Amino acid sequence: MKYINVVGIACCLMVPGVSLAQAEKVLKPEEINERALVDLLSPETTAPAARPRTRSISVTRDESSLPAAAKPAAASLLIVFETNSASLTPKGKQSLDVVGRALNSEKLTAYRFAIEGHSDPRGGEEYNLRLSQARAESVVGYLEQSHQINPSRLKPVGKGPSQLLNPSRPEAPENRRVTIKRLDN
Numbered sequence: 001m002k003y004i005n006v007v008g009i010a011c012c013l014m015v016p017g018v019s020l021a022q023a024e025k026v027l028k029p030e031e032i033n034e035r036a037l038v039d040l041l042s043p044e045t046t047a048p049a050a051r052p053r054t055r056s057i058s059v060t061r062d063e064s065s066l067p068a069a070a071k072p073a074a075a076s077l078l079i080v081f082e083t084n085s086a087s088l089t090p091k092g093k094q095s096l097d098v099v100g101r102a103l104n105s106e107k108l109t110a111y112r113f114a115i116e117g118h119s120d121p122r123g124g125e126e127y128n129l130r131l132s133q134a135r136a137e138s139v140v141g142y143l144e145q146s147h148q149i150n151p152s153r154l155k156p157v158g159k160g161p162s163q164l165l166n167p168s169r170p171e172a173p174e175n176r177r178v179t180i181k182r183l184d185n
Helices: 034-041 090-103 125-147
Strands: 002-008 075-081 112-118 154-160 177-183
Touching: 034 090, 075 090, 075 125, 090 125, 112 125, 125 154, 125 177
Parallel strands: 002 177, 112 154
Antiparallel strands: 002 075, 112 177
C-alpha cells in the first residue's frame, strides 16, 4: 500500500528558511474529522483581512505595513491507494467519506474544487502524470458516486511529479498526494 497525501485546497505561504513540507501539517486517517475540514475549507476562515476605508488622497505607502492576504484554504490528508494503482483502499475510502460529508456541508456546497493528483518522480514522468490523473479521477468518482457531489463541482487534474512537497526526499509520502483546491466561483 502507498499513502497519498490529499492536500485540501492547498498551498502554504513561502516563508524564508521553511520548506513547504515543514509548513504543512498532514492529517493521518485517524486525525481526519468533518468539522476541522469544514473549518479549513470554509471561505469565512480564509478571507483576507479587510483594509480600512478612508476618504483621503492616495499616498504611496510601504506595502509591508498592509495586512497580509490570507493563505488559500487548505487541508492535507493522508489517503491510501493500492501500490502503483488508482484503486482506493478501504482506509482511503473512509477518509474520503469524511471529505465527502465536509464538501456537502452547508458552508461548502456553493463551491467548486480542483482535485489535483501528484506523484513522486520514481517510475518516469509520463507514467506518473497518467497515474496522478487516474488517482485524481478516482477521488472525484468516489466523491460523486458515494456522496452525490455534483460532477460540475469537482475537476480532476493530473500534475505528476512537478510540484514536490518535500524535494529533499523525493520518495516521501507527502509527494504522492491529491491536492484539493477551492475554485472561487
